[in-house]
Amino acid sequence: MRALVCLLLIVGISPAQVQNAADVNAGVYTTVLAQGSLAVINYSQVTSTPVLSATVSLLSANSTTPVPAQVTGVKPFTISFVVPVGTPLGDAQLIYKPGSQATQWTRVTIVPANLSLFRTGSSGPLLAQNINPDGTPVLNGLTSPAQPGQPIVLWGTGLGVTPQSAIQVALGGVAQTVLYAGAAPGQAGLNQINFQIAPGTPDGCYVPLTVTYFSQSFTSYLSKTSDGLPCHHPFQLSVAAMKLLDSGTSIQTGEIALTTGIQAPSSDRASRQESAQVLGLYLNATNIANYFTVPPSAAQPCSSLTNGLSAGSLGGFDPSTLGAMKVQSAISTLTLPWTQPPQTDSTLSSLPPPAISGGNWTWSTAGGANLQASSFTFVLPPPVQIAGNSPLTLNRSQNQTIAWNGSGFDSSAMLRLSLSGQYPGLSVLTCSVPAQAGSLILPANLLAQFNSGSTGSLSVSVSETGSGIPYAQFNQVNGSPLLMIVSWSSTDARPVDFQ
């Protein structure tokens, strides 16, 4: 503690973090700001005196005179401001002075446009408005979808001086009629994109939305039905549960996490490592939408990866309140909240059969404080297994094909491959493909980054996505909904020799 206090005093004010104002709820930070956009500075407050005012200016790379920016809001630790439209493009020092504190600065890059739409999570739900015939706006949601012909208002910032003619909106892959796109009247720094739901737009709780401007695009989703009634949720949530989500309330969710993995340091030293556990989570509209809208639900070509971690915060509850639980197949019974079957070495060709095998399963509880005796059935795919022996040999000068037991998977199962090299290269290559493809090709141009004569590790991981995730809904003793979902994943990891 003493060291921490000392460190804080020595370090003083930490550098500010900057956000596009539309990304605040999503927790996304940036150093790229569009001309005319509304942005937010998150700074450290070094005095106990309340900060009631602030000044912000931008000093471009080839200037010695900062350009003042309009400050639109000052709160503890945050300053909202509008990037001056005339700020030169390129690097600039963002100079800010909170209250009577000393002026600080941080580096940003000014671009013509960098659109982001206001939303509550990383990709959505959007804070979009459905406009009723009488002109009243209703927030788009699971129980208040958009309807055909209805005008929709999207709020964002970062369009810059992009003309309306350069902006296209597609919903569910169907081009929409843009009614207006540009500055929001009377709202400094804000943009408004109004469009009308086109005929043929598909229904859904999470209909993909793409706003394209010049060569850039922003993607999210909206809820849309043909009759304006609540959407049919892919987890078959009740209207009451969806209303809770629309109102910002979280619903209790039991996540049954089943993992089965092969680790094969060599063909004669391989093991199967498995676990089953249940987690009690509170999931909000964003958390549930993420099951259907964020990668890896889409295939991604192989690419080099910059190492990074994503973080999320989910509240939890004690799953024991749901009673004594187990998951059971024809050959295995795994007790919850936690089971780890025995793990031992064997040969790769004669691994013990998986405890978490493909086929029919049943989750059941004897009943507890919050839930009566209940059960539901679901189907799991077989564990993934890479074809061939261990270690794998990869020729860096040619495309290399990695194959696995693809026929066992449905169309919702996605496979993510990671290929890592050793220090000091720290090269990482990742790809995502539908697991049922059964193979993928590692391009020679990406393999070339690994050192010849070095070793690495290759791992494939399969998980179900979107509507392929097993689920069930129950009513708890107190009447509140309980969503149960099965989070299954299967891996196979092996050493690699690069030639």
Added chain:
Amino acid sequence: MKVLRIAILLCTLAGISFAQVGNVLNAALYQPTNLEVLNGVVANGAVEVIEGFGFVSTIAPANIVAPRMLAVLTYAAPEIIASLGPFPPAASVAATLFLRPVGSNSVIPLTVTNAVSGAITFVVPSNFPLGGAELLYQIDNQPTQWTNVNVVQSSFEFFRISPGGPAIAQVPGEEGSSGDVGLATPAQPGQTLLLSGSGLGNGSTVSATIGGVTATVTYAGAYPALGLDEVLLQVPSGVPDGCYVPVTFTYNKTTVTTTISKTSDGSPCKHPWQLSVNDMKTLDSGGTLASGVVNLSSQLNAVTSTIASRNESANMSLSQIGAGGIASYFTPAPAVSGPSCSTVTLGTAGSIPAVNGIFSVLQPIPALPDLGSTITLKSPTTSITLTGGEAPSGYYFSQNLPQPADGSLDNLPTSIPSGKWTWQSSGGKDLPASSFGFTLPAPIQLNGNAPISMRRDQDQTITWNGAAFDAGATVHINLSGTAALVTCTVPAGTGTVTIPAALLSGFAANTIGTLTVNLNESGSFLPHAQFQLQNGSTLLVVVSFSSNDSRAAAFQ
């Protein structure tokens, strides 16, 4: 701490699917634990909760080994909980290790010399082929895991008394006896020094200097014990005396630096902080002294010439300091002999910490001396009052330094001016009211305005108020941009450094960045004083002064 611990556990679980859970490093670099006090301030001598987990604190390339090297595999281990200190003993485990060279389907069994939960010490076979390899390890009949390693010709390090500190050195005597080299028992001219290490591999071209004088390497190679190397150096004549005489050992084309204590007659060295022989004996035997480090910091920030500020702080921290801690103040700074700028490749540096068991232990904390309620730092124009350090806190801090405020670059007053200062304690039960005088240099300040314009096609010279600094002051320069970082280290007294155009060209035209110069005093130039506490032990007080100047830069 709890959050970090949970994060590590999650990483450990995540690692199951990717197998890369182990890290390997030279045994000479392995530091077994890093401890963290959980509950902050408690009473002197009370029992406090300390948690820790194995952590490789040395900045070192991970997973690089050499033939014959004694190496340590660290891996995620189960939590160990001890209800009462001392530090929990590591549980023995059964470990079987193999190495598999790239391109081979056969594995080579390894000799394990020590196996405790979280850390397995082993020897790399002498005939193992160079290049990529996999280290396979099986612990207590659990499934076999693996980690990638790179086998190089040599990767040497000395065993030291602390990370980066003096090497553990001995003077071999007659009939196999040996004496430890220490502050109170320095090496002498003509003696042969025995330094232990690991990682020389199979034959290396070696050379050495002691105090800048070439030293004969009478032997450098395998030691009778598995995996260890022995380096025998003859102390040449003409080496200046000192407690921290620089030693360089070059193998192949790589140089390792350390220090030793050396005097002409073998009598205790004259410590640059005037430590007594008894105190040096205490340090040599692994003991500690009470210490109070006064930290004075003056930071200048300037985005333009009219928008600048100075942020200053003062505090004093009481603790215990050992031989390694004191030696760290005298470790030779790299490249202080002349201007030296280099480009840092972004995103590839650093150590790879390894989880090595998690520990919870209850342990008595050492009592800190009671110096009284107030420490005062006075100059002719300034008086800084430090409070809050009464036992058991030990941390005095200032509340009367002004908050940073905007001003113009040519008129930024400082509360920590250069010149004569006095340290005064108000007096407590362990030390009566006491004082000593010391001198501070001026805060560093770059010449010129802000932002600083940097041409990328020509060498650029940066200058500062160099005349204000003595020979113990070093300046570190950081020039950072969007995708590049250039660093330089020079003696502060030179007052100037030239950044070569070849390095500046790594920045993009018409972009911006930040230029920061950091000044630090080191070694014998740090103001210091000793006081005898009521119990007869020594309190060492050191004044650590740092200052910097940070300005916006524009690349043309």
